[in-house]
Amino acid sequence: MGFLDYFKRSKSASVAKDRLQIIVARERTATRDNAIDYLPQLQQELLQVIAKYELIDLGQVSVNVDKSGGCEVLELNVVLAPAKAKAKAADADAPKPLATAAS
């Protein structure tokens, strides 16, 4: 057994730990909190509300549940359309990125 082999082997526990932390975190959001059940619908409804007031690009929206320490954080990222697009929208009623824009 060479020196490098020894080094590699001695780290297998920490590899195990890293792999576990990732898979466990993922499975928790998938199973434990039923979060996955309602996230898509939550995303849909939030978008409808926001779209009433703002132009948004559906591709630029993400909803996530994160666990940090003892609490969970619902993270909602919405990129508002640039000012130019807004001006254009005001002119030409409902351009492409609008989706469910205010009518």
Added chain:
Amino acid sequence: MSKIVVVTSGKGGVGKTTTSANIATGIALLGKKTIAIDFDVGLRNLDLIMGVERRVIYDLVNVIKGEAKLQQAIIRDKHLENLYMLPASQTRDKDALDPEGVGRVLDELKGLGFEYIICDSPAGIEKGAQMAMYFADEAIVVTNPEVSSVRDSDRVLGLLAAKTVRAEKGAEPIKTHLLLTRYSPAQVARGEMLSVGDVLEILGIPFLGVIPESKAVLQASNKGQPVILDEMTEVAQAYQDVVYRFIGEERPHRFIEQEKRGFLKRIFG
């Protein structure tokens, strides 16, 4: 006051039945009336580990189906007066268990004055495992320092928090305890095995203790005598510590660090 305790893990072969037998025996040794129930319908084994397999006449399913009275199915240990067990059926399938039936049996056991009711869960997360945990007040999650076991334990913790009477009623959650079995301090020291700290960090539940990997466990099961009775062994002492901690007494943790061997001992063994 009776306490219903489920010994569970998700993964098979990590030491649930060994732990159930030893914790039940250990609590009975302290003078508390204790019963261990085998929930592994179809694959009963707790009777073998506790050395009462030849005295099994009726089982849990017989009682649930009304084919036998509870007192007829309960087996009293020959050596320890406070220790009893209720075997699983060897012939039926897992659907033989239902919440009403299991609930009735547990209530009756409470009525008989059992202080601790230890439910030995089958492996997996299917119905049998869910029935074993459904009425629990506390859970001992048996885990090996190994990736698949830790992952499965985490799944089981999710079930304990969601699919139990306490969860459904919004009562105080089941008290969970982590028991790390087949632990090898030497391998941990070499970085080849997840440490207590690693597993605790991932699962994040209170720590009950470690049970060191030991040949004595196999010898005990060969004989049908829980290893906790073999007082000179490290495993027996580890289980004793665990029993004391479980009933609420403090005991310093042992068998976590590799034993430091002196120079002479290292040479002469």
